[in-house]
Amino acid sequence: MHFASSGDPVLDRRYGRAKAALEDGDPQTAVDILDQTVAQAYHFTAAWHLYGLAQEALGHKEDAATAWRQCLDLDPNDHFGARLDLARIGALPAEQATSENFSGALFDAYADRFDSHLTEILQYNAPDLLKAALVRCCSNAGRPFRFDIVYDLGCGTGLMGEAIHEQSGFIAGCDLSPRMIERARTKLAPDGTPLYDKLAVTGLTSFLSSRPDASADLVVAADVFVYLGELAPCFAQSARVLEPDGLLAFTVQSHDGEGVVVGDDRRFAHAEGWLRERLLEAGLTPVLVEPASTRQDRGTPVPGLLVVAEKR
Secondary structure, three states, X not given: OHHHOOOOHHHHHHHHHHHHHHHOOOHHHHHHHHHHHHHHOOOOHHXXXXXXXXXXXXXXXXXXXXXXXXXXXXXXXXXXXXXXXXXXXXXXXXXXXXXXXXXXXXXXXXXXXXHHHHHHHOOOOHHHHHHHHHHHHHHHHOOXXXXXXXXXXXXXXXXXXXXXXXXXEEEEEEEOOHHHXXXXXXXXXXXXXXXXXXXXXXXXXHHHHOOOOOOEEEEEEOOOHHXXXXXHHHHHHHHHHEEEEEEEEEEEEOOOOOOEEEOOOOOEEEOHHHHHXXXXXXXXXXXXXXXXXXXEEOOEEOOEEEEEEEEO
16 A cells, blocks of 8 residues: 555654554653654655654644544545544544444455454454354244345455354355455365355445345345444444344444444444434344454444334
């Protein structure tokens, strides 16, 4: 990425020293170094982002916000997640902070170790939780636990596909990360056929928009809504592509307040009341909403919600 470098090796090394200083707990030294760096290379987007982090560490939120806005001026596609940082400090509404390019780049770098890191280190269990929730909902409704057409949003390397494959006829998945999709494409079902029948490198709402009306009986999103602020468009498109009585099943991080926030982990947390309102507005009726943690952060369960909604 051209904005990850100044184009000048001397300034790039200076940036590296500033980054090391911040990581060592010395944000003032980082700021002093970066003041000179951005003065000489105003276009150096990575330096502006780091400058914002250093100013935030000093308690200078207004200066941090100014730096991150400069990031967005230089890189409107937001490969550094500056919108997330602005929302995190309250300088931008969280619903406006989604950064698809940042998420795609993040998971491209993470693809090779994604499965092992999630399951072994973070104790990630969203696919199992969602499958168990769908079993309960189908049982309560007196319907078979079987889905002819499944859309797996933010499918990653295919962990949700592996969990639901036996109960699915056709599974289509999408993800912003080309490398994640490459990994999913290599996975096989127990019968030796490809795990997914269709895979696409695209955003969630764009993928759903390309699908026909009433074309699926399950839309599932395992821990992907933590990377989206405003979910209304995705909910509306999910309702459109679902057959009557079709299900939308997903996990989110949650918080005890109202609306949507961006946490220190740069992930979105959605309040239960906000989710219920958006689902109903989209024509989806919540049939299961319960607390559930899908992963751990430094050994502590991350608060979340497990949700299944039905197309009315």
